Amino acid sequence: MAEKVLSKGLDPQGCIEREGSLGRVPHAFRPVVAAARDRLLHVLGARLHSAYLYGSIPRGTARVGRSDLDLLVALREEPADADRDAVRALDEALDAEFPQIDGVGTLLHGRSRLLSDAETYDLGWFVACLCTPLLGEDLAEYLPRYRPDSRLARETNGDLALLLPRWRERVAAADGTETALRPLVRFMSRHLVRTGFTLVMPRWNGWTSDLADMAEIFGAYYPQRAGQMRAAAVRGREPIGDPAVLRSYVDDLGPWLADEYTRVHGVKSPRPD
Known part of the structure; x- marks a missing residue:
């Protein structure tokens, strides 16, 4: 089977093309x-x-x-x-x-x-x-044209460390049912995959919104975490209300990703609340 060729999503000037219509x-x-x-x-x-x-x-x-x-x-x-x-x-x-x-x-x-x-x-x-x-x-x-650089990576997803305490509170407050946990799994899965992708976006030099592609691109740079990210991409599309999945996000994958993001791109600039 031929290997899938991923579009970089950039115009001839190297700026991110607008997606969707x-x-x-x-x-x-x-x-x-x-x-x-x-x-x-x-x-x-x-x-x-x-x-x-x-x-x-x-x-x-x-x-x-x-x-x-x-x-x-x-x-x-x-x-x-x-x-x-x-x-x-x-x-x-x-x-x-x-x-x-x-x-x-x-x-x-x-x-x-x-x-x-x-x-x-x-x-x-x-x-x-x-x-x-x-x-x-x-x-x-x-608004200006945008390139897939470190500044964009930092300002879009460089706040994961600040979000994790709130995520833990949401997980703790959920009633543990499939109905309550499934939306949390979907939301956190998507957020982590997108954050993992933007971590490596400047090195890959392109943009995609496809969760599976994001996970594969991330995995090429962080093979030790590739399996977790691929699984998160699946759960972002097909969520299951499993508390163990949420715990793995807030106790393992999320903290590691936040630390690595800060090391590579720094911390998102403060915003007025």
Whole structure:
């Protein structure tokens, strides 16, 4: 069998190409996307600046009944509690109404934060490279082009050490059922695989959002941890509510990855809370 050739995801200038488009949304998910677009307008009204899709649906790789709907919303002002409550209710309603999706998650931020200097190489990069415009003015027009360098690695995922105590608290607070643990396994698996990939991203000199490819690329540089990362990539797509998996993340793979990340790229710049 021929070896898979991985795309580096870069343009001729060596900058990360924007992934995803509305044209790639699979037919089964188009009603969900249309409903999300219309309801965001209804719920947020004039406060809405722009909205974006990201994840497997705009990349065209979503699986019916297994993939979630991921949205990012930019408000004209910083979000208030009422905005967060309204968006949370919208997420829950969409998830209940459309069986082709397995969960809805909406990130909610103010326009000024997304375009701030502090977020240029984190949320700004996320909007410019990983988000597909759905509504309103595209903020990518105000953001730079990005290269897969150490600064981008540091500012995107250089905060794992700060996150691990919160992860441990979430694991301890979960009720131990499959229903409670499965979303945690999916979330932490994806986060660890992406962090492992961005650890080696500058050396590989490219970008991909495919979890399996991320794990393979990471494993080429850290073979002693390759098996763990491949397993995490599988659980990111097919999560199981196993507390032993979560313990291995917060007690072994996560701490090792955080230490190695700090050694190689340093620590993410502080952000206003």
